[in-house]
Each structure stands twice: as C-alpha cells, then as structure tokens.
Amino acid sequence: MRIVMMGPPGSGKGTRAHIISELYGIPVITTGDMLRGAVREKTEYGLEAKVYMDRGDLVPDSIVNGIVKDRMGKPDLAKGFILDGFPRSVNQADALDEILKKKDVELTHVLSVVLSDKEIIERLSKRRSCPDCNEIYHLVSKPPKKEGICDKCGAKLILRKDDKKTVIRYRLLVYKETTHQLLERYEKMGLVVDTDGEIPFDELHDHLKKLLG
Template sequence: MALQLMLMGLPGAGKGTQAEQIVDEYKIPHISTGDIFRAAIKNQTPMGVEAKKYIDKGELVPDDVVNGIVKERLGQDDVQNGYMLDGFPRNMVQARALKEFSAELGQPLNCVINIHVDPESLMERLTGRFICKNCGATYHKVFNPTKVEGTCDRCGGHEFFQRDDDKPETVENRLKVNIEMNTPLLDFYREEGILHEVNGNQPIEKVFADIKQILDAIK
C-alpha cells in the first residue's frame, strides 16, 4: 500500500529532521507548501498565477488557492507511490478539501503522524539558543553551552545576544498559535482513525524507529 502521509508537530518538535529521514527511507516526495508554492509560481500554473497576485500584495493566499496548488501537486506522476505532506492542511477548511480531492485523485491520506513534545520542553529547546556578538558562534543553554560560562569557545568574547525569534515571549506566542491551529486538526484525524502520536521527547533515532514501526505496518 502506498504511504499517503501527513507530518505534524509543534515548532521545535523535530519535524524537519524526521521528514528528511522518512523521505530517505521510503523514497516518497516531500510536499512542503513553501516549495510547491514557489514551483507553481515559477512554472506559472493556473493556481501559481492566482497565488502570486496575493503574495505580491503581501496578502494571505486564500484557502481555495492553497487547496488548488496542493491538488495540482498531488496530480503529478511522482506521487503515485505515495507522498508526505508538510505544512498542509493548516485549518479545517483545508483538511476537508484535502479529504475530498485526495480521494478524487485516488490518493487519500492514510496516515497522520504527530510528533508530540510538551510545550514546556519546547520552550526550553527554542529559547535556549544564544549567539556570540563578536563572531556569531551559536550555543544552547542546555544542549550546547559554552565550555566556560560567559565566554565564547571560538573567539573568547563575553557578549552574547538572542534573536527576537528565540525570545521567550515570541516563542510562547508562536507555540500558543500553533496549538490553537493544530488541535482541531488532531481531533479530526483522530476521528478519521488515521492519527498516530509519537513521543518526540526521545533521542532522534528512537523517534524515527517509532515512526518507522507505524509506517511499515501501513505498507
């Protein structure tokens, strides 16, 4: 059976790392909305032309156009043996549309994997990064601290800064928005009977082993 898969997880849950391993292992195309948007615009597909009108004005691309671009992509030859969606659907309108058009194309979603990490751990992961002001070396309070506290290993500098993206209030807000967005989707796929939760609070290899066990059972 072909793997028609969607990958979910909050920022910092390790989705990108696992996505790479899944694609390498199962040789299925990684369909990320950012990539297919760029390709559709570059190739001037009907939906790409439509999307560009909104992007050029700095506006959000409406759901029907996003759905159209994903539908175009799922109609291409390389997805006959499966695919992995990343970053789509982002809301219930998109989820319902995907259910409809993926079934039409004979490519219905048959597995949703959610890499679950509790928000407290994600706060620690995402707010721990700090950078040397002098040479730009990057560290992490928990996972990659400086050898001597307050001194850069590379240049010996003592001044560090945090990017705005890594500041606690920014990260907290980002997680809150993502939780609100993901919760209805998780409920929807749980009801569909295709949701699998994987514990992301484990070493990378163990997370992938758990994912592999789920995917091998579907194949």
C-alpha cells in the first residue's frame, strides 16, 4: 500500500496516518522527518537542506525532492508507505511520480480528509499549547486537568499565533490553493478516497479498515 495523505490543518490527517500505519504495518513518512533524517545522516541533500533550515528558510523543492528520492530507496518501505505532508505542490507530485516510476511501483490511494472550514476553525481556535514541552490540549476534547496549566510540566498554556481565527482562515486559503490542483490530478488518476473528518476517534480504526480494504 502506497498512500498519500491530504487534508487541511487540524483535520486529523496525522492521526489517520498513524492508525493506518498500525493496521497495515507500513511506516508514516513526513517531510519534516525526512529532512531531519537527511541532515542527521549528513547526506548530500541533507547538508544542502541544513543551510536553509538553519536560516529558518523553506527548503527548495529541488532539495526536498532529492531527499524524498533517497528516502524512497530505503528497505523499510518495501511493503509500502504513508506520505504525510508530501507532495505539497504539482512540482513535488511530478517528482514523486518519477521516483515511483523508476522503482516500478504506483500510488495505491490518496486519502483526502474532508472537513468544513467552520469545523476546522472550531477545532484549531480551541487548541491550547504548552510553550515549554509542546503538549497540545483542546478546550473541549482534551482539556488540561487544571485550567490554563500544562498537566505534564506545569507551564501556562498559550493559544499559538497559528491557531488564532484570522490566521487559521489564511492557512486554509493557502491550503486550498496549493492542494486544489493536486487533488484534481489525483482524481483524474482515480486515486482519491475521501474520509469524513468528523468521524469520532474510536470509530476511525474500523472506518479506515473498511475504506482501504
């Protein structure tokens, strides 16, 4: 199974990726993990990427694509993979197609998490984060034991700038612009499978099993 995950911020895309990983015994690979791995292993692309990351800049596609290509050649992906956060542009999707073609394999699913803007804003704006240990809470679904205080380390919880309503609306806009073309491309290839973002957590396991077979 070779899956690409797609979904707006706050849609539960990562949660689904991890459940699928457990169900089918295939690894989740995120762009962040791939970048950090390449930097750690000091690969050619990793060293190039580090220059950008140290400056706090976005790593250009040419380098990211190279890192993905290296990662795709590793033996732990023989049974398949779940890509989370890649591809993010048509350019990256082209690169992925080429990499897979050379390996003589194809994507099997593009799992698209569908959730209304209203629900996404509701979820993200109720998120509270710990600035010290990065633990994430939610005022409704996962409140801290003591209001405003991190359970793990006792720090005062904050609403991240990213999770403020105006910023969320902007993030959603950016997300839609970048993914619209990608979804269209994968629709044409007959790969897109929708998953309802409102399915409760305890039903996700069965839902995904049914969806992917």
